[in-house]
Amino acid sequence: xxxxxxxxxxxxxxxxxxxxxxxxxxxxxxxxxxxxxxxxxxxxxxxxxxxxxxxxxxxxxxxxxxxxxxxxxxxxxxxxxxxxxxxxxxxxxxxxxxxxxxxxxxxxxxxxxxxxxxxxxxxxx
Numbered sequence: 001x002x003x004x005x006x007x008x009x010x011x012x013x014x015x016x017x018x019x020x021x022x023x024x025x026x027x028x029x030x031x032x033x034x035x036x037x038x039x040x041x042x043x044x045x046x047x048x049x050x051x052x053x054x055x056x057x058x059x060x061x062x063x064x065x066x067x068x069x070x071x072x073x074x075x076x077x078x079x080x081x082x083x084x085x086x087x088x089x090x091x092x093x094x095x096x097x098x099x100x101x102x103x104x105x106x107x108x109x110x111x112x113x114x115x116x117x118x119x120x121x122x123x124x125x
Contacts, residue, residue, distance in 0.1 A: 023048060023056060031068065031079050032068070032081075036081070037086050039078065040077070040078050041076075041078065041079060054070065058070055067094050068082065
């Protein structure tokens, strides 16, 4: 059987007050405060690598039901507002209007051949 022993916060070393996310919260809050519809994320000076940052932002957006869509194109990360349109007009029922899960783009064999020719001698994309 499990027992519970009462302790005070002073009894625990290095106990700190709860806080918001150190990375995701400031980035997403800052983006929402800009009022931009679409923005590229400048990752200069970030300690997290691309994939870790993308994953943490995606999880934070999903868990807090934020009106933001995150996506990447050509190695760059973009944030798009779902609660306003391109002109800055508020979309009241954005959850119903915008389909967040978009289908992937179809890549034709011509596009594959074109990209292969452009990237075949490169060590990185």
